[in-house]
Amino acid sequence: MIDMELRKAKSSDKNKVLEFCKTTFSWGDYISDVWDDWILEGNLLVLTENDVPVAICHCSINIEQLWIEGIRVNKNLRRRGFAKRLVQESEFIAKNNNCKISQMLIATNNQKSLNLAGSLTYKKDEIWNFYSLLPKKINYKTNVKFATNNKSIIDFILSFTSSYVRSWRWLRLTNTNVKSLIDEKKILYSEHKGTINALAIFTKSDHFKNILMLTLIFGNENGIKEILSYLQNYAAQTNIVRIQILTKLKNLPKINTLEKKLSFYLMKKEIQ
Ligand SMILES: CC(C)(COP(=O)(O)OP(=O)(O)OC[C@H]1O[C@@H](n2cnc3c(N)ncnc32)[C@H](O)[C@@H]1OP(=O)(O)O)[C@@H](O)C(=O)NCCC(=O)NCCS
Known part of the structure; x- marks a missing residue:
């Protein structure tokens, strides 16, 4: 049986996460540059299967606004609702901190993520170049x-x-x-x-x-x-x-x- 857990990330999760974040985008990924800072900031969430990290997401709160970033799901384990769970958990944290608004940035050509955000009722607010x-x-x-x-x-x-x-x-x-x-x-x-x-x-x-x-x-x-x-x-x-x-x-x-x-x-x- 698979034991799934959604928890705060630990420093020791780093290598396993970076392994599945090497080739996220055509140019690679930036998670290795921010991991240590995000651990220190807190609210770096990880989803694990039998204590092996399979998906991550970071969120931070600033003046009643939640910012969600770095959603990554292991390529072999996508389309199982992992990203959705991580975003929902981030929103839960935000509500407990009296946030009124949640925001995230998605490239206009990242249709999967736009679908993900749409399925969670996010709206396109502005376009930035x-x-x-x-x-x-x-x-x-x-x-x-x-x-x-x-x-x-x-x-x-x-x-x-x-x-x-x-x-x-x-x-x-x-x-x-x-x-x-x-x-x-x-x-x-x-x-x-x-x-x-x-x-x-x-x-x-x-x-x-x-x-x-x-x-x-x-x-x-x-x-x-x-x-x-x-x-x-x-x-x-x-x-x-x-x-x-x-x-x-x-x-x-x-x-x-x-x-x-x-x-x-x-x-x-x-x-x-
Ligand atoms: C985008 C990403 C995070 C989605 O993760 P996931 O765990 O597969 O997504 P979920 O299973 O939670 O899917 C939730 C919804 O997102 C949309 N979605 C996810 N993957 C999709 C795909 N390949 N094609 C179309 N829609 C997709 C669907 O609406 C889906 O709901 P449904 O399965 O009921 O149709 C994942 O593909 C990923 O890590 N991509 C690379 C990194 C990235 O782009 N991160 C986001 C940067 S903003």
Whole structure:
């Protein structure tokens, strides 16, 4: 008889999990990069058969929102409801922590996962485009400025976006964390003749070494070019190897080494 258990992952589960996560996607998988951090953060769930891990999923809670990530099921054991059970358990944890909303990110071409989310009544909330850009030194001054801590700029930022991306998690923006991001000099904009022509938030990835993540909120061609040049230069001087850009904008200007990678649906479900 098979003994099934759904429990919190232990460090000792790592090797067995990484074994079935080697070739998840055509490019491999990122679970090996995040495993240790996810164990420390908690809420890394594992489903076992006779104490052998066969499926995982991580969830985290931020301002009454559940974020679900890293759902992986051993290729030989799919279509048995394992992923569904892990997501439902994550939602259970969220409800116990007064979360109102659950979210996850799914590539627009990942039909299996879209079906999975659909079967659990998640809806496609937004489409985000993912671009990659390499660092580059520049020898001219840009019109890029850091946002300052005043009410009109905070209201302005919040009127354009309700979330930003940190380590591949979409986090809710509130007055309080906009203020913190401003204090940390993470919100920048480009200005032309007194008008803001691009706005973005950047963070250093907590889990992926030397990666800068940029949430590009809006911008015209010139403004975006200014912000990206500024960040390429900043990256070149700070050991960053890649800038990952997430944006709801449909088209970005043509820039050398700027490469469109994928598009994602931000999936959302109300859970209370
Ligand atoms: C996507 C994935 C997690 C699904 O795991 P799973 O345990 O096989 O899924 P479940 O058995 O819980 O399926 C639940 C529902 O998802 C959908 N689904 C799962 N696999 C599917 C497939 N191969 N084709 C179509 N729909 C599928 C179905 O709606 C299914 O319900 P049903 O079986 O009643 O029709 C698994 O295929 C996987 O690990 N894929 C690679 C990693 C990945 O894409 N992770 C998600 C990143 S967002």
